[in-house]
Amino acid sequence: MTAVIDASAVRIDGVSRIFGSGSHRVHALDNVSFDARPGEFVCLLGASGCGKSTLLGILAGIDNPTSGTVDVGDRQVGLMFQDSALLPWLTAGGNVALPMKIRGVPRADRKARVEQLLALVRLAGLADKRPHELSGGMRQRVSLARAFAQEADVLCMDEPFGALDAMTRDLLHDELERIWRETGVTILFVTHDVREAVRLGDRVVLLSSRPGRVAEIFDVGLPRPRRIDSPDVAALAVAITDRLREEVVRHGH
């Protein structure tokens, strides 16, 4: 049993999630299965209604599947949202410290760890800034630092760069890749941007919509570091986009 847990950081097995009942039943996830190896970067790609937020909620332990199992062993799961979701009444440092405060980490330890995490996302010395004094990209980095403050071994990211301008997003791809390599964390990265998925992922899990099902899993065999505008990334993205279109077209009938 332990061997199984060690082989994969996250094992999602036959997970279904149904909301409501009777005629108001919404089948958000249907028999979703895949797994992620420790330290693997897995991108979840899907159009609207693929149940990605539901899946992340189940992984983060704030929702339960109707059937099936999610096994992360004794790993800690951190969640990062599309909107940076920083608490506006706290400073950047206060936001990063929050998960530690909830866990009861002593104040002195919190302070040192906050400095360390802000340095990790290249925001050293900005602990006293308020979220509104930071740019969108900086807020997302604070949010990333806060996700790491949950001492996460598995980081679930819900379209974290979706609202950023292209240049900032490209830089944050590089940053995230660096941090991922430095920390060895397992990342499940949800996006609807095919190129972003190919730029970042070791594998791309393509989800179909309503109900959310695994349509296909692509291995991205490209060497790192990659560029989002390189021809190889573009070529694989085209192949995946075609497959995604097939899935979306099914809903037009």
Place this chain on the structure above:
Amino acid sequence: MATEVTITSATARATPVGSAADIDAALAGLDALETATEPRPPLALRIWSVTWPKLGAIIIFLLLWQVVVWSGWKPSYVLPGPGEALSDLGRRVTTGDFWSAAARTLQRAVAGYALAILIGGIVGVAVARFALLRSAVGSFITALQTMPSIVWFPLAILLFKLTESAILFVVVLGAAPSIANGVISGIDYVPPLLTRLGRTMGARGLQLYRLVVAPAALPSVVAGLKQGWAFAWRSLMAGELLVVVPGHPSIGSDLEDSRQLLDTVGVLAMMMTIFVIGVLVDAAFNAGDRRMRARRGLLPPRSH
């Protein structure tokens, strides 16, 4: 299930990728571009810029008042000019009686307001939290809020006679519903994302309330507190006019005494006192409110 799409091409390696230092420099450049801050003007200038419009308004009001007096609409012993009223107020503030009356009034206000915060806060959280309680008493709170506080006095006097308790009773009833409503709407409007975030980090129950829900609800709670203060102060003034506790002079009872002595100058002087206290408390609330909004980035950018 797994499909392997492998693309082999020389360009993968040929495309140059920025080194760690390049990324660092680019990020630093973007950060600096996007977070330029303008310098704050000096303190004296900031105080002056909020003070002069108020001073101007007061001067215009006093001038209009003087014009009405000069017009001879009422004889000067019925409606004296602002000069007389101000000099009477100036004389009063040098007496101990004035300050002990003001101190009693303020002490009543603070005691009643504090009790109203306690009761309103508890009721607000309870109603926001339990759906049954909300459907049971939620709409009664607003109904209670719209009742003029003066209608409570007959009952208060029957229950408590002419005592401090009668005044306290009405002040609390006046203020608590506004405070409760502020708390309820504050909790109702907490963005679900923030609650979800708190839960993701492992906060539950009281901890979730303390670290996420309460601070998120604060703006609405402060609005409720401000409105609650206005109701408390009105109720108190009505109470001090109606419930004159023997041997307990207060601002309201001084006002009533002046009326009975047909001392219009005294009436005006006491009304100015009430007005000034109102302005000071409002300024304190506004300062707190501005501070809160500034921290949360909700202040409009300075226009010059």
